[in-house]
Each structure stands twice: as C-alpha cells, then as structure tokens.
Amino acid sequence: MCGILGTVEAGGTSPKRFQQMLDLIRHRGPDAESTYRHGNVTLGHRRLAIIDLKTGDQPIFNEDHSIAVIYNGEIYNYKEIREELKALGHHFCTESDTEILVHGYESWGTDFFHRLNGIFAFAILDQRQDSLILVRDHFGIKPLHYTHQNGLFAFASEQKPLLLHPSTPRELNLQSLHTHLNLRYTQNDQTLFQGIYRLPPAHYLVYRNKQINIHKYWELTPEIRDDMTENEAVAHLHEYLRQAVKRQLISDVPLGVYLSGGMDSSVIVQKMSELGVPDIKTFTLGFNEPTDEFPDAERVARHFNTDHHTLSLSMEPLKMFPEVLWHAEEPKINLLQGFNMSAFVKPHVSVVLGGLGGDELLAGYDIHRFIYPLNRLHNRIPGWMKKIGDIKSRILFRMEQNTGVLRLDEYRRGLQMLLALGQIEKYYLILRNVWDYDNPMYDQIYHRGMAQQMRAESLKVHKAFDPFFQKVNHMSALDQVLFTEFHTKMVNDYLLVEDRMSMSHSVEERVPFLDLDLVQFGFSVPAGLKMKGNRTKDLFRKAMEPYLPEKITQKKKWGFTVNPYLQFKKDLKDVCEKVLTRDIVEKQGLFNYEYIRKILDAPPHPRLRWHYNFLWVIMGLAVWQKMFIESDAFAERHFDLESYMN
Known part of the structure; x- marks a missing residue:
C-alpha cells in the first residue's frame, strides 16, 4: 500500500x-x-x-x-x-x-x-x-x-x-x-x-x-440463480473463498489475520491453513467489555495452531481521539479499535487479512433478521395502506416526543419501521436510524437558525439510496438491501474505516471476501439460501460446520465494535461535557444545545444507543472543525484532547 x-x-x-x-x-x-x-x-x-x-x-x-x-x-x-x-x-x-x-x-x-x-x-x-x-x-x-x-x-x-x-x-x-x-x-x-x-x-x-x-468502467449486476441448490452453493463458496485467500497471500513481507472470533475471519484462517501457510499470525482486540471475543478467537487459534496475539484497550480510549480523527478525516464511531489494532500488529506484520464483506455478501447482520421474515410481504401491501402507515407514523412520533422519555425512542422507531411495510427503502432507512422522515426532529437536532435550512428537499438522505433500490426493485426485499448496503454503508463507512485505521500505522489490510469473482458469485446466490428460519448466514454456517469449531459456526455476530452505552459510562459523557459546552455549541451554530443537555442529563440506559452515537458524532464534529476548518492543527498534528476542550 x-x-x-x-x-x-x-x-x-x-x-x-x-x-x-x-x-x-x-x-x-x-x-x-x-x-x-x-x-x-x-x-x-x-x-x-x-x-x-x-x-x-x-x-x-x-x-x-x-x-x-x-x-x-x-x-x-x-x-x-x-x-x-x-x-x-x-x-x-x-x-x-x-x-x-x-x-x-x-x-x-x-x-x-x-x-x-x-x-x-x-x-x-x-x-x-x-x-x-x-x-x-x-x-x-x-x-x-x-x-x-x-x-x-x-x-x-x-x-x-x-x-x-x-x-x-x-x-x-x-x-x-x-x-x-x-x-x-x-x-x-x-x-x-x-x-x-x-x-x-x-x-x-x-x-x-x-x-x-x-x-x-464496470457495474455489479446481480444475476440471481433461482435454480441453485444448497450443495452446489456450498461447493462453489469453498472454491471461491479458497481462490480469494490464495490470491491475496502474495507478499514479500510477513502477513497475518485480524481474528475477531467470528465466522468471517475464522474462515480466512481455515483457508490459509488448508493452503498450507506456515506459522499463521492472528491478532484479536477487546474493550474490557462483556462482549469481548477473546475466548472464541483463542478457540480458533488453538484449532489451527496459529501464533496468536491479544490486546485489551484502556478504560479511557477517547484520550487518543484527536489523533484517530486526524487519520479518519471525519467523526466516526468505530475508529478506536482499528487504530489500536494496527498499532498492535505493526511490529509483527505489514499486511493483514480481514473478514469485511462476508456479512454483506452472505446476509450476516442482525438487521437482516428484521427484513427476511417480511421478505414477501413488502410486495403485497396496497398503496392506500402505505399512505395510512405514513400518517400513523407521524402521529406516533408526536406522541412519543410528548412523553419526553428518551428511552422510548427505540420502541417508537420499531413501530415506525413496521408502519413502513410495503416501502422497503423507507423500512430499511428507519431500521438504520435515519430520522429524515420525522420533520420535528430537525428542530430537536439543529440550532434554531439551521433547522429550516436543513429541511431542504435536496438534502433528504433517501435521495442517495434511491438509485440502488430502484435498480434492483424486481428482487426480494433482502436482496435489495444486500445490494444497496454493498454500495453504500460498506464503501463509505466500513471500508473507509478499515483503510484509514490500518494505514495510520502503515499496515496494509486486504479483504478476501471482496475478491471480484467471489462477489459476483455471492450476488448469484438466492436470499432463500443465504438465510433460512431467520438464521443469518445459514448457507455459510452449513458450509463451514465441518471445518470450524461448533461454537464459532453457531455464535451470534459481534466483531470489533464498541458498545455505545458502556462507552458513555467510561469517558464519552465526560469528554462531551467538556467539548460540547453551551458556548462552543452556540458559537458553532449547528446544533440545539438543549437537546444535547437532555441526553447528557438522562440516566444512562442501554436503550439510548442512538443518542450516545449522536453525542459521539457531534463531539467528534466539534473537534473536527477546530482541527481542519478553523486552524492549521491538522497540518501541525495537534493531538492533545485537552486543547479541543475550550
């Protein structure tokens, strides 16, 4: 790289x-x-x-x-x-x-x-x-x-x-x-x-x-093979995975694997072992949280006899946030783990293989469990029911807001999602926490001088998703979501993070699941094979059962990610209190300080995940503005968090 x-x-x-x-x-x-x-x-x-x-x-x-x-x-x-x-x-x-x-x-x-x-x-x-x-x-x-x-x-x-x-x-x-x-x-x-x-x-x-x-110069055009059998899909999946990993082993310097303990990274280790790669080096990271995956990663490492290394992050990870933001160039949630991971692996290897792309190809995210059961229903909702659903959704939003109870927000979003049945794009965007459809949110989120300006139709989030959903609107709801996420969130969120955080310490990260041939095969597999009985990655799990420990093929996905509720209790709240003061927020002129204050003052609760993610982003944006817009701090590499707190 x-x-x-x-x-x-x-x-x-x-x-x-x-x-x-x-x-x-x-x-x-x-x-x-x-x-x-x-x-x-x-x-x-x-x-x-x-x-x-x-x-x-x-x-x-x-x-x-x-x-x-x-x-x-x-x-x-x-x-x-x-x-x-x-x-x-x-x-x-x-x-x-x-x-x-x-x-x-x-x-x-x-x-x-x-x-x-x-x-x-x-x-x-x-x-x-x-x-x-x-x-x-x-x-x-x-x-x-x-x-x-x-x-x-x-x-x-x-x-x-x-x-x-x-x-x-x-x-x-x-x-x-x-x-x-x-x-x-x-x-x-x-x-x-x-x-x-x-x-x-x-x-x-x-x-x-x-x-x-x-x-x-090229376009991904899904060609679903409805006649594909499960046995045929399993055989091809192994073939393309082995080919992808083999291709990406080319290197004149040492390489290793980011091993989360989940299916995707474990399969990369399995294929490397199958290909006869000696002395496979694997690396796992945790956050001092209950969801850390050290035991599962170690189970895979023992199974394939890898040279395994582990790292547990400190209790105050935001101390290094300005430096991480400097590399990312935009405020994001899941940056710290990749930044620390690349620093951890650099003394050992200069190239790592990661499992990104497997969930997008083979339906591995929890959100897919909200889509799959209603796969056929979306095409059967008449237009008049959709209009009624839109009206009820707006009423529901006002009712929830009038209670003033923040933790009800998550339940309200769930009901609004159901009211969007028959509109798969809207259903998906609500599931992804887009609040573009709720006009009163503009007044809550934005500064009084900004709210009306931000309501402009040209700024609506769905406009960026329309072309992708429209291209595959003849396909099942799950297939539409997989195709759209592959071109949106994967590229502009996950891949951006992977590149910036690996390269922050001069580590090249490769992604075998995004091999060109494997991707084209993945988008030929029917959704009904990828998921069955609302089990994510059903085909993938069955394909890998003979090769991986049972605990790995049956486990729920988590991965290298932070829990926003636990992060809020660690140091997110404290940092936000210092960075997002009333004076700073008013001077910035973008956000409604009273809403920020309401989230900070609310008793910590796991149901406030969206609110904590919102705090993380706007706190990061305040640091970002001082670093990149208002000064030459980015050119001078000013990474002291305290300097961004006044």
Whole structure:
C-alpha cells in the first residue's frame, strides 16, 4: 500500500508546498518517497513496500517514458496480465504489479481497467494526450479524493493534503453533515469538506484541458440463480473463498489475520491453513467489555495452531481521539479499535487479512433478521395502506416526543419501521436510524437558525439510496438491501474505516471476501439460501460446520465494535461535557444545545444507543472543525484532547 498525491496548476505547485502536502500522508508509505514534475503537473508518491522491495519505487513508466503511473494497492491477477503484455511485445523493468498499469493502458486504453482484480487507486499521466486519468477499484476498497477549484486540480489518497493547498477553501459541506448525522457516514462522492470529492468505485476520471469527465468502467449486476441448490452453493463458496485467500497471500513481507472470533475471519484462517501457510499470525482486540471475543478467537487459534496475539484497550480510549480523527478525516464511531489494532500488529506484520464483506455478501447482520421474515410481504401491501402507515407514523412520533422519555425512542422507531411495510427503502432507512422522515426532529437536532435550512428537499438522505433500490426493485426485499448496503454503508463507512485505521500505522489490510469473482458469485446466490428460519448466514454456517469449531459456526455476530452505552459510562459523557459546552455549541451554530443537555442529563440506559452515537458524532464534529476548518492543527498534528476542550 502507498499514498499518492498530484496537482495540476499554472506553473506547477511550488516544491516546498508540495512537499508539505506529501508529508501529510507519509504514514501511508514510510519506506520511500518520490516526486515527479512534468509541465504543470506534479506527482508524489509515498511507498509502503510489499511486493518487489528492490525495484518497485514510483512513478513507473512505459518504454518511452510517455506514460507514468503512481499507484496505491495490490493487483492480484497481475502475473497473468503481465504474461499477456509480454506476448504483445512489452518489456518490463521491475517485478512489481504496478508496471502492468502503464503497459496495459498503453495497449488497451481505458478498456483495461475492468480486467484488474485487486484493491487499487492510481493515477496515469498520459503525456501523449496531455491528460491525467484517475482510477479506483471495483468496490472502493482503496480511497481516492480530488478537488477542482480556483485554478487547481488535485487528487490524493487522503483529504488533508488537498486542504493544505491555499486554493482549497475549508468549508463544511452541509449536505454531507445532514447525511452523516443520519447515517454516521457520508454518502456517494461527498465528503464533509465542500469542494472535495471521492472518486466513486469502479469509475475513472479524465482531466484534460482543465475539464473533468467521469466514467464508469464496470457495474455489479446481480444475476440471481433461482435454480441453485444448497450443495452446489456450498461447493462453489469453498472454491471461491479458497481462490480469494490464495490470491491475496502474495507478499514479500510477513502477513497475518485480524481474528475477531467470528465466522468471517475464522474462515480466512481455515483457508490459509488448508493452503498450507506456515506459522499463521492472528491478532484479536477487546474493550474490557462483556462482549469481548477473546475466548472464541483463542478457540480458533488453538484449532489451527496459529501464533496468536491479544490486546485489551484502556478504560479511557477517547484520550487518543484527536489523533484517530486526524487519520479518519471525519467523526466516526468505530475508529478506536482499528487504530489500536494496527498499532498492535505493526511490529509483527505489514499486511493483514480481514473478514469485511462476508456479512454483506452472505446476509450476516442482525438487521437482516428484521427484513427476511417480511421478505414477501413488502410486495403485497396496497398503496392506500402505505399512505395510512405514513400518517400513523407521524402521529406516533408526536406522541412519543410528548412523553419526553428518551428511552422510548427505540420502541417508537420499531413501530415506525413496521408502519413502513410495503416501502422497503423507507423500512430499511428507519431500521438504520435515519430520522429524515420525522420533520420535528430537525428542530430537536439543529440550532434554531439551521433547522429550516436543513429541511431542504435536496438534502433528504433517501435521495442517495434511491438509485440502488430502484435498480434492483424486481428482487426480494433482502436482496435489495444486500445490494444497496454493498454500495453504500460498506464503501463509505466500513471500508473507509478499515483503510484509514490500518494505514495510520502503515499496515496494509486486504479483504478476501471482496475478491471480484467471489462477489459476483455471492450476488448469484438466492436470499432463500443465504438465510433460512431467520438464521443469518445459514448457507455459510452449513458450509463451514465441518471445518470450524461448533461454537464459532453457531455464535451470534459481534466483531470489533464498541458498545455505545458502556462507552458513555467510561469517558464519552465526560469528554462531551467538556467539548460540547453551551458556548462552543452556540458559537458553532449547528446544533440545539438543549437537546444535547437532555441526553447528557438522562440516566444512562442501554436503550439510548442512538443518542450516545449522536453525542459521539457531534463531539467528534466539534473537534473536527477546530482541527481542519478553523486552524492549521491538522497540518501541525495537534493531538492533545485537552486543547479541543475550550
């Protein structure tokens, strides 16, 4: 893995400024640094050496140096493509996967991109056509951001370098803010910074003559095989999993596994063992909470005789929150575990395999248990019942709010979800705690001067989900949700966290469940095989019963995640009291302090999970604003929590 950076501006970016920008992503590539200039274009690269440790420095060029590439990622099928290109007459100067990018583009142009199987974000400078091309992998595993304003076009693996350039205004994106408050992540190509965008997965961007054009090079189109038998599905699942893990073992440095004790990471260990990988290193993290999975992880480690390591976090994890936020670039809930985990594994390995993607492919989340039983019912609700349900939902919200009892909020959401039957998108969004449908919430959440502005129809959260649900509206409700989550929450929440937190300590994380062939197979399996009797991952559990301890195949999912109720009692409340003072909240002008105060003063209760998550996000946003918008704290790396409390 690496960090990439590029700018295009009249006269080129000054060397001093560009070096400062490049320094902000040195954690992504501590092994080497390079800068290349051509006319108005400046390219920078920070390298984390994984493959071809001796000759893999970048940029890498084609034979006549007319095409250059800087690259972040791993191409798992690069050896096959390399042989094809050699047969076409191309000459290779390195053993790295990077070099196939310049030769592949030279031979096949942009039609080449869809043939890559891997995790990647790269930039190709085509001097012949005076163009710059940015490309992001099929599922958005590796990040790529860009901005185009005030005479500057720039891109980077992270947003910090773009903010450091004087042509980039530091402004909060209100649309992303509203989405983030509802979902706890930003959606589509938006970031919390106005004018900074993410290149969507499976897309490439062409910058030529000061113009941007963005194109899609590949699209996931589910083709459900209703005739697939369970035995056939099990056989194929093993085949594709084994192939995916084998592909992702390529490395010239040591690698290990994030072992949560759940099914997905345990299966990766099982496949590595099956493939004969010696001395498998596994790593597990806990939070000093009852849900810690140390015993299950140790059970798997013993079963496969791995070299196992464990880490338990401190009781005051928020002390390091500013540093974690600096890496994430947006306030999120589940950051601390990944940050600490990558710091823990770095002395042992530089590459880890993780289980992300298994739940999205094979229906493993608890929310799927709320969808599966009503799978067929959604298509049978008449229109007039949907309208009545909408009316009753609004009445129910007012009734619950009039009680003033915060813990009733969770029950009210459950009833509103049932009243949305027949509207799978609305049903799903309520299940994900979106409050966009409840107009009075705007007055509770937002500052009196902001509430009406945030009610704008263009800001509605559902608009970002409409295209995904509409594309697969002929499929079952569960299939629609799996497809939508794969393109939304997985990309913009889970994968963002995995990338930022692993790279915070220069660790490359790979995700075998997002192998291109395995994903396409996963979206061919009928929902009725993935879940049975409302048991999540039924097919997956049956497939792995002969290979894993019974306790693992039967357990409830938890994973590397924090409990917001327990976190509130640890140090979340104390930190929020100091960061979210009345003066700070009023000066910020975004949120309603009285509602914040009401949550802080309420007796702690497990039913207030949403409220504690809300506090976490807005506390993080207050720190984020001071760090990235109001000062140069991000450039100066100010990580002392106390400095953000006044």
